[in-house]
Amino acid sequence: MTERVWLSSYPQGVPADIDPAKYPSLVALLEESFQKYASRVAYNFMGKDVTFGQTDSLSLAFSAYLQGLGLVKGDRVAIMMPNVPQYPIAVAAILRAGFVVVNVNPLYTARELEHQLKDSGSKAIVIIENFAHTLEKCIAATPVKHVVLCSMGDRLGLLKGTLVNYVVRNVKKMVPAFNLPNAVRFNEAVARGTKAPFKKVDIKADDVAVLQYTGGTTGVSKGAVLLHRNVIANTLQSEAWYAPAMAKVPAEQQPTTVCALPLYHVFAFTVGMMLSMRTGGKLILIPNPRDIPGVLKELSKHTIHSFPAVNTLFNGLANHPDFNTVDWSHLKVAVGGGTAVQSGVAKLWFEKTGCPICEGYGLSETSPTVSCNPITSNEYTGTIGVPLPSTSMKLLDDDGVEVAEGQSGEIAIKGPQVMAGYWQRPDETAKVMTPDGYFKTGDIGVVDARGFFKIVDRKKDMILVSGFNVFPTELEDVVTQMPGVLECACVGVVDAKSGEAVKLVIVKKDPNLSEEDVRNFCKENLTGYKQPKVVEFRADLPKTPVGKILRRELREK
Numbered sequence: 001m002t003e004r005v006w007l008s009s010y011p012q013g014v015p016a017d018i019d020p021a022k023y024p025s026l027v028a029l030l031e032e033s034f035q036k037y038a039s040r041v042a043y044n045f046m047g048k049d050v051t052f053g054q055t056d057s058l059s060l061a062f063s064a065y066l067q068g069l070g071l072v073k074g075d076r077v078a079i080m081m082p083n084v085p086q087y088p089i090a091v092a093a094i095l096r097a098g099f100v101v102v103n104v105n106p107l108y109t110a111r112e113l114e115h116q117l118k119d120s121g122s123k124a125i126v127i128i129e130n131f132a133h134t135l136e137k138c139i140a141a142t143p144v145k146h147v148v149l150c151s152m153g154d155r156l157g158l159l160k161g162t163l164v165n166y167v168v169r170n171v172k173k174m175v176p177a178f179n180l181p182n183a184v185r186f187n188e189a190v191a192r193g194t195k196a197p198f199k200k201v202d203i204k205a206d207d208v209a210v211l212q213y214t215g216g217t218t219g220v221s222k223g224a225v226l227l228h229r230n231v232i233a234n235t236l237q238s239e240a241w242y243a244p245a246m247a248k249v250p251a252e253q254q255p256t257t258v259c260a261l262p263l264y265h266v267f268a269f270t271v272g273m274m275l276s277m278r279t280g281g282k283l284i285l286i287p288n289p290r291d292i293p294g295v296l297k298e299l300s301k302h303t304i305h306s307f308p309a310v311n312t313l314f315n316g317l318a319n320h321p322d323f324n325t326v327d328w329s330h331l332k333v334a335v336g337g338g339t340a341v342q343s344g345v346a347k348l349w350f351e352k353t354g355c356p357i358c359e360g361y362g363l364s365e366t367s368p369t370v371s372c373n374p375i376t377s378n379e380y381t382g383t384i385g386v387p388l389p390s391t392s393m394k395l396l397d398d399d400g401v402e403v404a405e406g407q408s409g410e411i412a413i414k415g416p417q418v419m420a421g422y423w424q425r426p427d428e429t430a431k432v433m434t435p436d437g438y439f440k441t442g443d444i445g446v447v448d449a450r451g452f453f454k455i456v457d458r459k460k461d462m463i464l465v466s467g468f469n470v471f472p473t474e475l476e477d478v479v480t481q482m483p484g485v486l487e488c489a490c491v492g493v494v495d496a497k498s499g500e501a502v503k504l505v506i507v508k509k510d511p512n513l514s515e516e517d518v519r520n521f522c523k524e525n526l527t528g529y530k531q532p533k534v535v536e537f538r539a540d541l542p543k544t545p546v547g548k549i550l551r552r553e554l555r556e557k
Contacts, residue, residue, distance in 0.1 A: 006386035006451025011244045011376040017390045018240055020233035020416040025203040027095050029232060029278055031056075037280040040254060043085050044302070045285040046164065048156050050085045052280070058190055059092035065193030066097045069146050071123055073098035073201055076211060078122040078144070079264065080104040080113070080131055083285040085155040086186055087263045088273055090126045090148075098201030101210045102223075103264040106131050107545050112221070114138035120211050120223055120423065126150065126186070130168070132178040139180070147183040152287070154186050205229035211423050212266045212364045223423030224365045226266075233416035234367035235274040237388040242306070245332040245375040246279070249305050253330070255281035257306040258299065260289040260313060265546050266368040267337050271308050281306075289547075292316045299326045307331060310338040312547035315345045315487065318352055319509075328353040333375060335360050337368070339548045340455065340473050342480045346380040359384055361455070365432070365439055367417040371453055382477075383454040384445075391415035392438075393453060395445055400434060408456055411445040412438035444471075461551055463492030464500050465529045472551065475502065475532075478525050484510030484517065489541055489549045493534060501533035505554055507540055 007016050023029045034056035043050040050058075066077065077094045079101060081087050094101050102120045104113065106128065113134055117125070124146035127135055132149060139147075152168045153161030169175045184192075209231050211223035249255050257276050261268035276283040284302055286295055296317065304326070314336060317323060334349065334357045341359045350356050358375055361384035362368030371393065373385035387393045394402050395409030403409035418439045421429035432440045444462070447453045457471040464470070472490045479488045486509040495501035506518065515535045522531045542553040 004387075004392065004451070005449070009374060009386050009450050009452070011374045013244055013247075014240055015389050018233065018236040018416075020229050020236065020390070021205065022236060023232050024205055025095075025207065025228045026209050026231055026274070027203050027228075029235070029274075030092050030095070033277050033280060040280055041282045042277070043088060043283050043285055045083075045085045045287075046156060046160075046298075047301070048085075048160070050089075050155060055089060055092060058089045059096060060198055061190045061193035061196075062089060062093035062186075063096040063193065064196040064198040065189045066093060066099065066124065067199055068193070068196050069124065071097070071099060071146075074100060074208065075124075076100045076102050076120045076122040078102040078104050078117060078120065078125040078127075080106050080108075080125060080135070081128040081150060081263075082106055082130075082287040083259055083263050083268075084128065084150065084152060084287060085285065086126065086128075086150045087285075088277075088283075091263075091269075091273070095203075095209060096198075096201070098203055098207075100208045103210065103212055103266075103269065105213075105264055105545060106262075108134065110134050110137035114141050116213055116221060116223075117142035117144055119221075120213075124148070128152070129175050129178070132180055132183070133176040136178045136180055147180050148186055148189050149180065149183040150186040203228065205232070208420070210269070212269075212367075212419075214364045222425055222428055225420040225423050226367050227420050230367045230417050230419060231270060231274060233390065234270050234369055235278050237390065237415075237417065238271050238275050238369055239278060240389050241369075241372055242275075242333055242335075242375055246305065248332050249330075253303060253305070255279055255305050256303055257281055257283050257308070258286065258304055259283045260286040260295060260307075260309060261338075262289075262545060265338075266364050267308060267362065267546075270367055271335070271337075271369060289313055292320050293322060296320060296322045296326055303327070303330050305330055306333040306335075308333075308335045308337065310547040311336060311341045311345055312339075312487070312543065312549075314341070314349050314357060318345065318348045319486070323352060328355065331355040334358065335372065337362055338546055340477070341380075342477050343380050343382060344480050350378075350380075356380070361385070361453070363441060365419045365441075366413055366415070367419070370413050370415065370417065381452065383448075383452040385453070386451050387413075387453075388415070391417070393447075394438065395447060396434075396438075396440065405447065405449065408444050408446045410459065411441045411443045411453065411455070413441065414438045461491075463490075463502055465492075465495075465502065466498040468529045470502060470530050475504065475526065475530060479504065479506070479518070479522070482513075482518070482521050484508060484513035487541060487549075489551055489554055490532065491551045491555045493555070495533065498529075502530065503534040503536065503554070504532035505536045505538055505541065507538060513537075
């Protein structure tokens with residue numbers, strides 16, 4: 001399409017390009033904020049504040065401790081924790097020491113953890129004790145030599161910390177027995193590091209900052225290599241995009257972001273932690289977003305300006321009876337990513353908060369954000385918006401040729417946030433990169449004349465019914481508009497007659513909803529070949545910890 005037609009849809013004040021060379025490294029970005037905002041609150045966790053200055057001194061001490069283990073520049077250090085203050089402290093420490101952050105899903109099984117630790121070559125891991133039993137099962141088969149053990153109460157002060165740890169360990173029984181004899185406790189590591197020398201490392205923009213493992217929903221999990229400049233670029237792109245809305249935060253209020261998405265997920269890592277750090281904001285750390293009443297109780301104590309989340313979280317919160325115990329009147333930005341935001345959820349959220357959900361789009365391979373709806377729009381567009389500053393997107397056919405406007409093709413992305421490749425997998429990298437430097441996403445999209453992109457589906461999730469393409473997201477969006485449906489997912493199942501048929505799995509909001517009701521609604525709203533052959537009701541849908549529905553599991557079952 002015509003070069004960057006989408007720029008005319010940018011809100012006033014958003015630049016066409018950002019300067020990814022603004023900082024020589026992520027460390028420079030972090031250290032600038034540590035000094036500039038030293039007395040401000042950087043993180044709030046279970047009622048306890050950690051300032052930028054404290055994050056600076058704690059991360060410097062932890063960095064000195066890690067250097068003292070004999071690790072060298074470029075070595076990988078894994079982090080396996082929920083959203084606790086030790087997470088951002090560890091990230092800053094690892095980067096300052098010249099090492100590489102390996103974000104690990106804390107809910108991984110021993111098999112999945114072993115794969116990631118071996119694949120990344122991680123020599124050390126910072127892990128919360130709740131999941132130490134998983135590490136114990138596989139550590140012997142990995143290169144990990146050093147374990148730093150954290151607990152929920154580490155940074156809550158002696159009295160509250162002891163109480164919280166007692167409840168987590170003994171009342172809620174959330175710490176299964178484990179045996180890691182050489183592990184060092186986080187507070188002990190910081191204490192040792194305080195007495196040790198810190199050696200400043202020369203870190204370049206092209207050094208590796210993060211190995212971000214892709215969900216593995218497409219097969220074996222691969223590490224996307226994100227350089228310092230990739231994450232810097234995406235932080236600055238996100239800042240520029242949010243600016244028109246965040247400029248409305250009163251000068252006397254500190255910009256405050258809810259971090260309910262897990263920090264090991266690239267969306268929370270960049271758009272939560274790094275962006276908040278860059279803008280001198282406060283980040284509210286939510287360790288368990290699945291506990292909806294707990295999330296609402298925590299949020300009721302704060303003034304909230306920004307809330308990045310996924311469709312399932314927006315939906316779960318908006319449908320909860322305690323939703324109005326939170327003051328949503330200060331909310332300026334609600335960005336939906338990770339998976340499609342459904343129109344019914346967007347409508348309900350806007351009715352209840354007055355702040356629209358702006359849907360964006362990104363991937364682990366793109367640090368993550370590549371496109372977003374204008375932050376100034378008040379309507380649900382059903383699109384993933386337009387490319388961010390310094391970003392280009394195009395649609396390709398199976399031969400890699402750009403398709404004509406109005407036709408669907410594979411979304412390909414070029415920009416300073418695109419990864420350097422997959423970790424030690426040049427063959428896999430070659431499959432996804434075009435000769436002119438575009439990353440092929442595996443998502444099928446269409447684009448309109450204004451440059452707004454819409455995902456019609458993943459290549460692999462498409463259902464082929466008698467030669468007709470059926471896109472699950474379209475069906476799901478239609479069916480979730482039924483009053484009695486809480487959420488749903490659809491997949492293709494083998495069918496003797498049509499090759500594949502549509503299977504629809506529904507979680508009810510109204511217990512009286514019947515299969516007949518669903519079929520009648522589908523007949524009314526969907527053409528013949530798109531209608532479900534199988535309708536199944538379930539108590540819940542299988543999801544990743546981030547809230548993405550696992551269609552693969554529904555297929556297998």
